[in-house]
Amino acid sequence: MRTTQLYAPTLRETPAEAEVISHQLMLRAGMIRKAAGGVYTYLPLAWRVLRKIEEIVREETDAAGGQELSMPIMQPSELWKESGRWEVYGEEMFRLHDRHGREFCLGPTHEEMITSLVRDEVRSYKQLPLMLYQIQNKYRDEIRPRFGLMRGREFIMKDLYSFDKDEEGMNISYKKMYDAYTNIFTRCGLQFRPVEADNGAIGGGHSHEFTVLADAGESEIAYCSSCDYAASNEKAELRVIKAPAEEMLPLEKTATPDCRTIEKVAEYLKISVEKTIKAVAFQNEKGEVVLAFVRGDHDVNEVKLQNAAGSIELRMADEQAILAVGGIPGFMSPIGLKKGTTVVVDATVMEMYNAVAGANEQDVHYRNVNPKRDFQDAIVTDIRLIQEGDPCPHCGQRVKMTRGIEAGQVFTLGTKYSEALHATFLDENGREKPLVMGCYGIGVSRTMAASIEQNNDEHGIIWPRAIAPYEVIVVPVNAKVAEQLSLAEEIYTSLKQAGIDVMLDDRKERAGVKFKDADLIGYPLRITVGPKSVEDNQIEVRVRRTGETLNYTKDVYLEKVIALLTKL
């Protein structure tokens, strides 16, 4: 391909609407354009990246036993009513009617569709196991689509569904897909971790999220460098920390003027933060107050709290609501609240001795709070958010925290959908049984964005070679000089013949402009053809990721370039 023919309108300025790096760079590099909120056109460069990711997905999925098919994007409502999800899905589902008034949706996912397909065709255990997948657009009407391709309303996804005769078979399919995902993300050249995930509303056994590590990631993960433990911070289970036992002293009030934060209280009373108990007040969907208590240096994990309190959603409580249950904002404690108030205490707090907590009185705290003695009618469980340095739940070493982007997820579904949709088969003994399922997704367009989030610098994108739109760009410094252009053409042709995806920048632009564009688009290697190449037989090869410049003579540059590419 030649840049004079390439449709990649690059931008000099960073578009104001783009909040994250991948969105900014894809707009600037002429890879995507917005059609509507969360809906994008993929221009040729982006499309090539997507096709490369898809090809890796296909090769690894097929090797693991998957078979590709293509289901309709438009799905009849009847199937979703059978599974009970037509109502549950709510506003996130794009719904439409045909001319006869029949209801349809644009598929946000395909469990119903695939289960009904298999239900009608699979009769016997002999037809199992089965792994079917597709790569296509999915639709979700996000309230606030944002971050470019990271949270779009139309996006490309690979979704695979496994069908087995029993749980053992399902676990084998799960392991095959887990390994295939590991291969896929490795081949895409990404730094990632399979993270134990919350199975959430889907229910059933286990789940892993394949998280691409990047600072801009929406999910925070805890990982252990001594063992293979990694979990999303929402899911991470924590051990109870036991404070050294002390004699329980009598409760006493102490003045803490204007000490509204736990740090101020600790400073004022000259005690460590670990000796204090922090209160955080929420209100649930009904407006009822839910008070959470954790050790002063810990934070509340809202997902755990929500589960513990049996709430559907939680928001920070307003002052009126806190006052109504007998609490004083900034000075709250479980002691002396109105009866019936929901109080959830972290299990570690219950192991504290002679601690400091609020007294539900303005500018007053209690000393010598002994939760085992003083906290009554509280729900006690793990509601703490994991933090750097916490002991690993598997091996006890200290965990580290990092951020990431969820690019893939593997789930065991069990018989949730097969039971709802009556998808059964006859086992070896002629007994009718529901199919045992798993589902496995990869956000293909999101993987492209995640790759940019992980691989970029102030000049632009740095593609891993495997998914780069083109692997090499050949840039004649001055395309108006015939010798330079013809040498560049010659190099371009020989690289092409060697099977390398190569771009020739044949524009009659200044070299600086061409170098800037090459860095922005992120070709892994740039070959510069200048006066030295023509006169001294020196061909300059520059590695985008490191900025390293290498000079080769014309007789060896090709094998050197091929060798360099295998390492990128």
Ligand SMILES: [Zn+2]
């Ligand atoms: Zn560990």
